[in-house]
Amino acid sequence: MVQHVAWVITLIAMGAVALSFLWVAARAGEFAEYPGIVERAYRLRKVLFVVLLVVSGGVSVLTLGELPYATASYGTPHEGTFRPAQVVEAVGSRWQWELSPGQIVAGRPVQFRVTSTDVTHGFGIYDDAMHLLAQTQAMPGYTNVLTYTFQRPGTYHLLCLEYCGVAHHGMMGEFTVTSH
Amino acid sequence: MIIQSNLVPTRGARQAVAAYLVVFGAVLLLMMVLGLLMRLNQGGLVTLPAEFFYQSMTVHGTGMVGVAGVGGAAVLWYFLGRHVRLTTWVFVLNLLTFVVGAGMIMAADFIGGFAAAWTFLFPLPAKAGGQWEPWAAAVHLGGLLLIGTGFLLFHLDTVRAILGRYGSLTRALGWPSLFGSDPEPPPPTVVASTMVAIANTLGLVFGASVLVISLVNLMVPQFAIDAMVAKNMIYFFGHVFINATIYMAVIAVYELLPEYTGRPWKPNRPFLAAWTMSTILVLAAYPHHLLMDFGMPRWLLILGQILSYVSGLPILVVTAFGALMIVYRSGLRWDLPAGLLFIGVFGWAAGVIPAIIDATIIVNSVMHNTLWVPGHFHSYLLLGQVGMLLGFASWLGRAAGARMPSRFGIAAFWIFVAGGIGLTQSFLYSGHASVPRRFAEYLPEWIGQARIGALSAALVILGTTMLMARLVAGSGPAGGAR
Ligand code: HEM
Numbered sequence A: 001m002v003q004h005v006a007w008v009i010t011l012i013a014m015g016a017v018a019l020s021f022l023w024v025a026a027r028a029g030e031f032a033e034y035p036g037i038v039e040r041a042y043r044l045r046k047v048l049f050v051v052l053l054v055v056s057g058g059v060s061v062l063t064l065g066e067l068p069y070a071t072a073s074y075g076t077p078h079e080g081t082f083r084p085a086q087v088v089e090a091v092g093s094r095w096q097w098e099l100s101p102g103q104i105v106a107g108r109p110v111q112f113r114v115t116s117t118d119v120t121h122g123f124g125i126y127d128d129a130m131h132l133l134a135q136t137q138a139m140p141g142y143t144n145v146l147t148y149t150f151q152r153p154g155t156y157h158l159l160c161l162e163y164c165g166v167a168h169h170g171m172m173g174e175f176t177v178t179s180h
Numbered sequence B: 001m002i003i004q005s006n007l008v009p010t011r012g013a014r015q016a017v018a019a020y021l022v023v024f025g026a027v028l029l030l031m032m033v034l035g036l037l038m039r040l041n042q043g044g045l046v047t048l049p050a051e052f053f054y055q056s057m058t059v060h061g062t063g064m065v066g067v068a069g070v071g072g073a074a075v076l077w078y079f080l081g082r083h084v085r086l087t088t089w090v091f092v093l094n095l096l097t098f099v100v101g102a103g104m105i106m107a108a109d110f111i112g113g114f115a116a117a118w119t120f121l122f123p124l125p126a127k128a129g130g131q132w133e134p135w136a137a138a139v140h141l142g143g144l145l146l147i148g149t150g151f152l153l154f155h156l157d158t159v160r161a162i163l164g165r166y167g168s169l170t171r172a173l174g175w176p177s178l179f180g181s182d183p184e185p186p187p188p189t190v191v192a193s194t195m196v197a198i199a200n201t202l203g204l205v206f207g208a209s210v211l212v213i214s215l216v217n218l219m220v221p222q223f224a225i226d227a228m229v230a231k232n233m234i235y236f237f238g239h240v241f242i243n244a245t246i247y248m249a250v251i252a253v254y255e256l257l258p259e260y261t262g263r264p265w266k267p268n269r270p271f272l273a274a275w276t277m278s279t280i281l282v283l284a285a286y287p288h289h290l291l292m293d294f295g296m297p298r299w300l301l302i303l304g305q306i307l308s309y310v311s312g313l314p315i316l317v318v319t320a321f322g323a324l325m326i327v328y329r330s331g332l333r334w335d336l337p338a339g340l341l342f343i344g345v346f347g348w349a350a351g352v353i354p355a356i357i358d359a360t361i362i363v364n365s366v367m368h369n370t371l372w373v374p375g376h377f378h379s380y381l382l383l384g385q386v387g388m389l390l391g392f393a394s395w396l397g398r399a400a401g402a403r404m405p406s407r408f409g410i411a412a413f414w415i416f417v418a419g420g421i422g423l424t425q426s427f428l429y430s431g432h433a434s435v436p437r438r439f440a441e442y443l444p445e446w447i448g449q450a451r452i453g454a455l456s457a458a459l460v461i462l463g464t465t466m467l468m469a470r471l472v473a474g475s476g477p478a479g480g481a482r
């Protein structure tokens, strides 16, 4: 979902840039006095600057509210009561992932405590259709806490998202999320 | 006001620039072929051993960044030499250290098997897991250190020369005009060169430090650095260096578009403000590479998002917009150099968009280390930076180029552009479809996109070869005889 929105916005914005360049390129051969162009262009630039500033400021306000960075203790209001998160230790080492405990229940937040025993890996959670859902780095000496709530029971995959050596692409894992 | 160019390059200086461009062209093509091989392997069209794939990835990433620096340095030196007195031997020394360093890196990677990517993330170089010997890691890192030292000397020489004429770096950045009322700001080339010297010197110092630490760690494993500290240093260096290559290349746009259009590129207040801001922002935006390191201070990551957004603005609003303004209804007659410079600015401006989107933390959560990332940086490096450099080279060699039929040049241009767009879009599409970057082997559902990428890569190589052949053939004895 996020990926799709990002992609569509990118295509539209890149397309707009491409059209501006094409439009100007097509009119490069005509001639007009420069001072007149500069005057109008500077006005347009001011508008563009303000618009970009407002848009990027607005997007920041909207997107910086819910960050993936979990706090150490975590609870979520659920049917009126606070249910503690499920805690899963996730350890990467060349070339496998180890999750303990291995059982995860849908609908309740999971706190993955992610680390590595050798080099840096990337802990990437994929659904069964191979869409990336969330990630954090798995770095020796650090425990990164990633909180994620699986909406649906099913099979999920782990891919390594940081280059770690010759079998990096083969460092895949799998786990199941059950309904209760 | 016309900024006059008062210094004329010596014969030696011109030969040195030509030597830079020859090295640039040769290494660029070689690295492109490695890129094609990687995409072919990902598309299942050839089968390479995984070792070789990751060696190629390491050489391609490191070599391309280095050669972008070499090309950028040639542009900077050529045009800055019109304004200040530079030292030719320092410039030549930088090329020599690059060639030797690149040779060391290729030997370490293809013979020694070293394959820790351009990022050489601690502690991977020392933990080869049997994939390479310690000597290979040492030679690779040593080669990088040598290249970095050459660039450091290069920038220090530009600083020396700039200080000789302008007295202080703040004056060279145009602060007396930006904050005061000095009516004669330094020309854009001097402003840009100063910014690059400041940023890259800092970046290279951090890069050299982490390289030395990694080298010592190879020999004395007890001497370890915190993995997160090392990663910060590596990305600070990498981020600054690669951005600096673009800021160097864009000097060609500032110098040549005015020549083509007869309109000046004025270093007015917004221009100077943009470059001063960029000097700070390019240093401060690097945490966008560490958004998925949850152990980083949170405020730094939030700042990383905000500053990355802001750092895109000067590019779009000043340079891209300025290029459009100067070209619009200027009576310009398009030729190959002008077209390449223009497409270079386009590639830069267009590539900034997916880059900024990826700097949004919640987007980075599902895009980081997917092919989205090569998608945006190949846009501003391949179409952008390399586009500008090919434009500069074509402009320098315009006499030679004119000896080839213009249809050949036009075809080369569009093949390069079409291939470049195809390659970047195939990466971006794959990235949005969650395909990880740096995977030697693909799941079946990812292969189609890799094949489109491979086809596009072949077009890029064809177009680039034609663009270079045009210059080489024209300046050879056959061309000269006419
Ligand atoms: C024909 C042109 C090119 C092709 C076919 C090509 C292809 C590739 C491929 C397939 C990858 C690996 C993608 C992955 O992560 O799976 C890659 C990575 C990369 N490319 Fe290119 N590339 C080209 C041009 C360039 C240029 C011009 C530059 C810079 C000036 C560049 C810089 C890089 C860098 C820095 C990486 C990252 C390496 C890493 O992940 O460690 N490439 N390229």
Ligand SMILES: [Cu+2]
Binding pocket: A121, A122, A160, A161, A162, A163, A164, A165, A167, A168, A169, A171
């Ligand atoms: Cu890995």
Ligand SMILES: [Cu+2]
Binding pocket: B239, B285, B286, B288, B289
């Ligand atoms: Cu960066």
